[in-house]
Amino acid sequence: xxxTIEQQLSAISHEAIRAxxxxxxxxxANELLQKMTLTEKIGQLFQLAPPxxxxxxxxxxxxxxxASAQLISAGKVGSILxxxxxxxxxxxxxxxxENSRLGIPLFFAADMIHGCRTGFPINLAMACSFDxxxxxxxxxQIAYEIAHTGLNLTxxxxxxxxxxxxxxxxxxxxGEDPYLNSQLAAAYVRGYQQGDFSANYSVAACCKHFAAxxxxxxxxxxxxxxxxxxxxxQHYLPGYKACADAGVASFxxxxxxxxxxxxxxxxxxxxxxxxxxxxxxxxAISDYTSSYEMLDHKTAKDEEDVALQxxxxxxxxxxVSTSYLNHLENLxxxxxxxxxxxxxxxxxxxxxxxxIGLFDNPYKHIYANPEQYMRNxxxxxxAHQVAxxxxxxxxxxxxxxxxxxxxxxxxxxxxxxxxxxxxxxxxSLAKDAECVSLxxxxxxxxxxxxxxCTAGCAINDQxxxxxxxxxxxxxxxDVVILAFGEDQNMSGEAKSxxxxxxxxxxxxxxxxxxxxxxxxxSIIFSGRPLELGWYAEHSDALLQAxxxxxxxxxxxxxxxxxxANPSAKLAMSFPYTVGQIPVYYNQxxxxxxxxxxxxxxxxxxxxxxxxxxxxPFGFGLSYSNFEYxxxxxxxxxxxxxxxxxxxxxxxxxxxxxxxxxxxxxxECANFSVVRPLRELKAFRRVFLEKNSCKIVEFTLTQQDLxxxxxxxxxxxxxxxxxxxVGGSSQATLxxxxxYSGEG
Ligand code: GLC
Numbered sequence: 001x002x003x004t005i006e007q008q009l010s011a012i013s014h015e016a017i018r019a020x021x022x023x024x025x026x027x028x029a030n031e032l033l034q035k036m037t038l039t040e041k042i043g044q045l046f047q048l049a050p051p052x053x054x055x056x057x058x059x060x061x062x063x064x065x066x067a068s069a070q071l072i073s074a075g076k077v078g079s080i081l082x083x084x085x086x087x088x089x090x091x092x093x094x095x096x097x098e099n100s101r102l103g104i105p106l107f108f109a110a111d112m113i114h115g116c117r118t119g120f121p122i123n124l125a126m127a128c129s130f131d132x133x134x135x136x137x138x139x140x141q142i143a144y145e146i147a148h149t150g151l152n153l154t155x156x157x158x159x160x161x162x163x164x165x166x167x168x169x170x171x172x173x174x175g176e177d178p179y180l181n182s183q184l185a186a187a188y189v190r191g192y193q194q195g196d197f198s199a200n201y202s203v204a205a206c207c208k209h210f211a212a213x214x215x216x217x218x219x220x221x222x223x224x225x226x227x228x229x230x231x232x233x234q235h236y237l238p239g240y241k242a243c244a245d246a247g248v249a250s251f252x253x254x255x256x257x258x259x260x261x262x263x264x265x266x267x268x269x270x271x272x273x274x275x276x277x278x279x280x281x282x283x284a285i286s287d288y289t290s291s292y293e294m295l296d297h298k299t300a301k302d303e304e305d306v307a308l309q310x311x312x313x314x315x316x317x318x319x320v321s322t323s324y325l326n327h328l329e330n331l332x333x334x335x336x337x338x339x340x341x342x343x344x345x346x347x348x349x350x351x352x353x354x355x356i357g358l359f360d361n362p363y364k365h366i367y368a369n370p371e372q373y374m375r376n377x378x379x380x381x382x383a384h385q386v387a388x389x390x391x392x393x394x395x396x397x398x399x400x401x402x403x404x405x406x407x408x409x410x411x412x413x414x415x416x417x418x419x420x421x422x423x424x425x426x427x428s429l430a431k432d433a434e435c436v437s438l439x440x441x442x443x444x445x446x447x448x449x450x451x452x453c454t455a456g457c458a459i460n461d462q463x464x465x466x467x468x469x470x471x472x473x474x475x476x477x478d479v480v481i482l483a484f485g486e487d488q489n490m491s492g493e494a495k496s497x498x499x500x501x502x503x504x505x506x507x508x509x510x511x512x513x514x515x516x517x518x519x520x521x522s523i524i525f526s527g528r529p530l531e532l533g534w535y536a537e538h539s540d541a542l543l544q545a546x547x548x549x550x551x552x553x554x555x556x557x558x559x560x561x562x563x564a565n566p567s568a569k570l571a572m573s574f575p576y577t578v579g580q581i582p583v584y585y586n587q588x589x590x591x592x593x594x595x596x597x598x599x600x601x602x603x604x605x606x607x608x609x610x611x612x613x614x615x616p617f618g619f620g621l622s623y624s625n626f627e628y629x630x631x632x633x634x635x636x637x638x639x640x641x642x643x644x645x646x647x648x649x650x651x652x653x654x655x656x657x658x659x660x661x662x663x664x665x666x667e668c669a670n671f672s673v674v675r676p677l678r679e680l681k682a683f684r685r686v687f688l689e690k691n692s693c694k695i696v697e698f699t700l701t702q703q704d705l706x707x708x709x710x711x712x713x714x715x716x717x718x719x720x721x722x723x724x725v726g727g728s729s730q731a732t733l734x735x736x737x738x739y740s741g742e743g
Contacts, residue, residue: 005087009368017357017364019198028359029350033343035102041342042328043076044104044349047285047319050092053082054110057494060289060320068092075100078349079107079153081288081319084429086366089150097362105362107353109153109206112428113172116145117374119423119430119549120383121390122527123158127174127571128546128620129389130661130683132187138386139191141379144201146192148373149429150366152356153204155252157188159239160209162572163584166219168495171425171527171547173214175571176584176617178235179680182242189246197249197356203365204356207243209254209287211269212236216256219581221496225256230673230708232258235586237273244280249352251284253315255293262297264290265306270314283348285317286310292321303327311337316345375434380550387548387555393566393621394532394574395542400519402562402623403479405446411477412439412453413470413513414484414506416525416545419455424547425492425527434550438483438523441553445561452477459487460503467509471516479519481560482510482539488547491527500531500578507534514538523556529574533614544570562623567659567685569620569728573613580609585617585729586676612730618680619728624658624690627651628726633735640741644700648725648733652688659687660727664698669720669736672710678729698725705739716741 003011020028033041049055050068071077072095083089089108096106114120120142126135146154159181162170174181185207194202212232216223227236240251251274253264263269264286274280291310294300300309307323308331318324331337357364367373393401403410416422418439423430436444439453456470457463474480484506490497501507502524511534514520522539524532527547535542543566548555558564575583594605597612605611627650634645650662664682668675682698700723705716720738724731 005090006368009086009090009366012363012366013361014200014364015361016200017198017360019196020354025351025354028354029347032102032104032350033347036346038329038332038339038342040075040102041346042324043074044078044346045317045324045328046077046322047079047081047109047317048072048077049081049320050083052085052088053080054084055082058289062322069095072096072106073099075102075104076325077106078317079109082110083108084110084149084151086150086370090363090366093362093366105353105358107152107356107358108150109155110151110428111156111426112142112146112151112154113156113158113426114424115383115428115430115549116142116149117429118142118145118379118383119427119435121387121548122171122424122546124171124173124175124527124571125390125546125548126386127180127184128392128568129386130180130569131389131685132183134386134389135184136187136191138382139188140194141382143192143194143203145374145379146203147201147365148367148370150370151203152358152365153206153249154192155206155208156192157185157205157243158208159185159243160212160214161236161239162214163582164219165500165528165572165575166496166498166578166581167214167216168221168425168491168497168527169214169493170572171491174239176573177571177586177680178238180571180683181239185239185242186246189243189248193247193249204249204352205243206250206252206285207240207248208252210240210251210274211254211258211263213254213256219496221494222255225258230712234708241278244274244278249282249356251280251282253284253286253290255287255290257297262290262294262299264315265294265299265309265313267313275314283316283352284314286315286319288319289321291315291318291323304331307331308336311341311345316348375550383549384551384555387551388558388564390546390548390568391556391559391566392544392568392570394544394615395536395539396621396623397540400479400540401521401560403560405561408478409450409452409476410442411473411480412442412451412483413456413474413480413509414482415455415457415459416483416485416523417453417455421488422525422547422552423549424488425495430549436551436553438553438556441555441557442560444554445557445563456509457505459485459506462505464505464508467512470509471512474513474516474518477518479521480513482513482520482522483525484510484522485525486527486530488527498578500529500575502530510534521560529572531577532574533576536614562656565623565656565658566620567622567661569618569661570615571617573617574615576609576614580606580613583613586679588674588676617729618663619730620661622654622658622660623656624652624654624660624688626660626688626727627653628733631725631733631735633723633737636737638702638737638739640702644737646698646700646723646725648696649693650686650688650696651693652690655690657687657689659685662686662696663726663728663731665724665729665731666705667722667724668705668707669722671707671717671719673707675707678724680729702739
């Protein structure tokens with residue numbers, strides 16, 4: 001009698017995969033390649049989104065002739081997109097392994113970018129932790145969940161540098177700084193892949209979107225990108241390079257162009273940089289139909305031309321669209337594409353599958369009843385810890401926070417007061433219903449007796465009927481907590497905003513409540529920096545809560561009542577207004593600097609807002625009070641092979657222990673090309689008991705001073721430099737030194 005699916009899944013072995021050497025993998029792949037027909041080879045270059053795929057957004061409607069099962073059984077599919085149900089994965093894999101002539105297994109990929117079944121904070125929030133170690137550990141645990149869904153690869157990390165909060169996808173980025181982006185990018189890859197993939201619960205990662213998708217003009221989704229090669233190399237490439245150096249299994253091309261050529265068919269990006277300069281060995285996959293979209297870019301005359309340009313440029317795997325499937329064979333047979341190019345791409349795909357053990361066990365990540373492995377205490381505890389380190393304290397007048405747990409009647413008001421809509425975009429398998437609301441978190445911590453709660457209004461409509469009740473509760477309270485923000489579906493892919501206001505009538509409600517003159521804490525939920533000028537001026541305390549996932553309410557309650565001490569620092573600047581954008585800390589020097597950043601005639605500034613952001617990169621407060629002094633550097637002149645030791649004394653003169661993210665920036669006093677005002681070169685999270693001090697040391701080398709100079713050489717020049725050390729990009733404690741390449 002045929003076993004049930006459950007019985008078959010339960011019978012799958014999950015023996016650890018033996019790690020293979022690079023040579024062994026290459027040999028195995030080459031041996032298999034020799035047996036393959038051209039049709040089968042091209043099948044390995046195609047990622048199918050079958051009807052069971054959970055694809056959000058544009059649906060590929062050209063697949064009527066590509067009935068999934070037939071394609072898979074004919075060995076014409078290399079991987080599957082966005083199928084996350086283990087029994088479906090099992091069914092599709094069996095088709096490939098048992099029906100196709102050579103039984104080459106599929107790999108299964110989906111977007112699990114800030115958690116899997118457990119919702120972690122959105123990536124921009126996690127970036128504010130400045131905690132690569134915690135992110136790596138979290139990704140290991142997220143990989144544990146992913147590996148129990150049946151998936152082999154996650155389309156993460158996204159490492160597009162971002163400077164424009166109008167873009168909805170800043171929520172999945174690591175923010176505006178190349179160094180922070182690089183440090184976190186590598187941490188994601190290490191956490192997911194855990195070395196050679198032999199760890200049972202490792203998954204392959206995918207570095208995206210290559211390249212410079214975050215620089216889309218106007219922050220408008222899928223828009224064009226245009227920048228100099230120096231700008232690309234200096235600021236936008238480091239995050240991708242960090243992924244390559246960390247051994248990321250794959251790269252995903254971006255929707256945008258670079259230097260006039262769509263990234264998916266961009267030889268400069270895919271061959272000159274990725275393959276030749278970086279010697280990258282993994283595979284390059286397109287984004288969702290990004291190859292086919294060359295027809296809209298009008299750089300390809302037809303689908304066959306799309307296939308030709310992409311394979312020549314070095315694209316190995318086509319996501320969803322079928323240019324390769326439909327045209328590569330003809331191109332080879334017509335002599336327009338050499339078989340070597342096909343073999344090169346196929347070998348990368350086969351090596352990947354050997355590397356992750358799919359030929360040892362095609363069902364290695366498929367489990368009966370996967371739910372039993374999800375949301376375990378270790379994963380939830382990590383999600384909680386990350387949430388604690390992601391919330392940025394932007395203001396705390398008169399130490400209003402932390403609140404005392406007894407004796408205060410609290411009015412909790414706003415659409416996020418009792419909302420669990422806080423998974424954030426790209427929430428994968430996390431569920432809103434499993435997110436702890438702010439009300440629940442506070443009630444669990446301090447009891448509900450002293451809590452008055454009402455939404456007062458919705459997130460984004462014009463209904464003011466709830467104002468009266470909200471004002472009534474505020475009148476009864478000793479302190480008011482506003483929980484305001486934008487809907488989680490207002491950020492993420494295809495969610496660019498031309499305005500950055502808190503939507504609906506929330507700001508009106510805030511004004512009305514402020515008129516009651518109660519102590520007021522504002523907590524902002526958003527996937528991007530919003531315009532918080534009024535809240536910064538009129539709240540007594542202000543917290544940026546992003547979207548924190550499952551542990552949202554518990555983490556916020558711990559921070560509000562002092563069970564935890566905020567330590568996060570902004571990974572992206574907050575503008576005064578959308579009209580100020582782009583505003584980021586590492587802007588280039590200009591010929592007419594505005595000394596204070598405020599208005600001065602005939603200087604580079606606005607007449608109606610300051611030049612600097614409302615809250616700058618690297619800024620964040622604590623319940624402790626950190627002071628920096630005794631900045632020392634080991635050399636007044638750093639010569640080529642030397643190291644510069646930078647030490648600073650950090651003291652916590654506050655009343656509670658806390659963690660400070662100590663940041664080190666350099667400013668190059670002059671250079672053969674214009675350089676940014678400041679450049680982050682190091683950071684460290686430092687824990688200090690109250691009334692204690694610690695010497696914090698950093699080491700700089702000539703590599704840290706290097707920049708793409710007038711000759712496009714990445715090098716330091718014999719110049720003078722300034723070091724700034726402090727708790728934000730506006731640090732003032734500084735020391736001067738010079739660099740001499742001689743000696
Ligand atoms: C989407 C996104 C990309 C994602 C892919 C697969 O369009 O741009 O980040 O990984 O399609 O879902």
